[in-house]
Amino acid sequence: MAYDPPSSSSAKKATRSPQRATQPPDLTPAQAIAEAWMKESRESKEKWRGADEKLREYFRPSRQILRRKAKM
Secondary structure, three states: OOOOOOOHHHHHHHHOOHHHHHOOOOOOHHHHHHHHHHHOOHHHHHHHHHHHHHHHHHHOOOHHHHHHHHHO
């Protein structure tokens, strides 16, 4: 008997993740992120906002550095 390899379309279907198959293909990345954000719980959103604020505070330039740049 000869070996009959699976067709390319059936091989592609088998390797696809189930999550990707359920999402409509016409969503842009921004739309997908917005949709995921809407599904987040209130507590989770508060944690993300707090983490974002901590990063802003951490990377905020000091006043001394801002004065030096303004003089140049």
